[in-house]
Amino acid sequence: MIILGIDPGLAIVGWGVIEYNGNRFRTLGYGSIQTPKTETTSKRLVDIYNALCDIIDRYHPEQIAVEELFWNTNVTTGIRVAEARGVILLCAQQKGLVMQEYTPMQVKGAVVGYGKAEKKQVITMVTMLLGLREPPKPDDTADALAIAVCHAHSAGSALSAYYNQP
Numbered sequence: 623m624i625i626l627g628i629d630p631g632l633a634i635v636g637w638g639v640i641e642y643n644g645n646r647f648r649t650l651g652y653g654s655i656q657t658p659k660t661e662t663t664s665k666r667l668v669d670i671y672n673a674l675c676d677i678i679d680r681y682h683p684e685q686i687a688v689e690e691l692f693w694n695t696n697v698t699t700g701i702r703v704a705e706a707r708g709v710i711l712l713c714a715q716q717k718g719l720v721m722q723e724y725t726p727m728q729v730k731g732a733v734v735g736y737g738k739a740e741k742k743q744v745i746t747m748v749t750m751l752l753g754l755r756e757p758p759k760p761d762d763t764a765d766a767l768a769i770a771v772c773h774a775h776s777a778g779s780a781l782s783a784y785y786n787q788p
Contacts, residue, residue: 623777624650626683626719627770628674629762630691630707633657635670636762639681640752642774649752650681654763663702667709674713685720687773689729689765724772729765732772744768 623643629636638652655673657666688711691704714721727737733747745764749757751771758764 623685623774624681624683625770625773625777626678626681626686627766627768627773628686628688628710629765629769630688630703630710631762632663632666632670632702632706633659634760634762635674635706635710636760636764636766637674637677638758638763638767638770639677639683640767640770640774647752647771647774649754649767651677652758652763652767654760663705667705670706671709671713674710675717678713678717678719683719685722685773685777686714687722687724687769688714689769690723690725722773722777724769724776728776729768729772732775733768 624639624641627638627640633656635655636652637655639650641648641650655670657669661669688707691700691707711721724732730739730744731737733739733751734743736743741761745757745761748754748764748767748771752767758767
């Protein structure tokens with residue numbers, strides 16, 4: 623199974639593509655989509671959409687895992703991230719990908735074994751689990767890979783099947 627993990631954002635969208643086969647991981651690619659603050663929000667959203675479509679066309683993932691929004695105290699930032707996330711979900715739907723969403727606590731639990739793990743612990747585990755030579759940068763990219771790993775561990779569970787019923 624080829625999985626695309628996405629950490630949504632407007633300034634930075636982290637992405638990571640892994641192959642999961644027989645409890646083994648292989649990293650196919652990862653990086654970030656970065657949009658300049660000097661551009662309008664609508665232009666940044668178009669850039670995210672186009673870049674994500676290119677990533678999907680390049681790696682041909684079968685499934686996509688996206689982090690659910692975590693609301694902080696800055697509502698304006700939350701709204702812009704939600705707009706970017708909407709574009710990401712639209713692209714995935716148009717490309718016909720099976721999609722699943724995970725909370726930050728679910729991702730940390732699946733990768734580290736503790737839902738309140740520190741970001742550094744998640745980055746260390748992602749680096750080890752995927753056999754990377756160095757931690758992925760920026761942190762959004764490491765988060766996207768963690769989301770993909772979480773999906774690999776969770777996608778086959780009975781609970782996941784229950785939530786994905788039509």
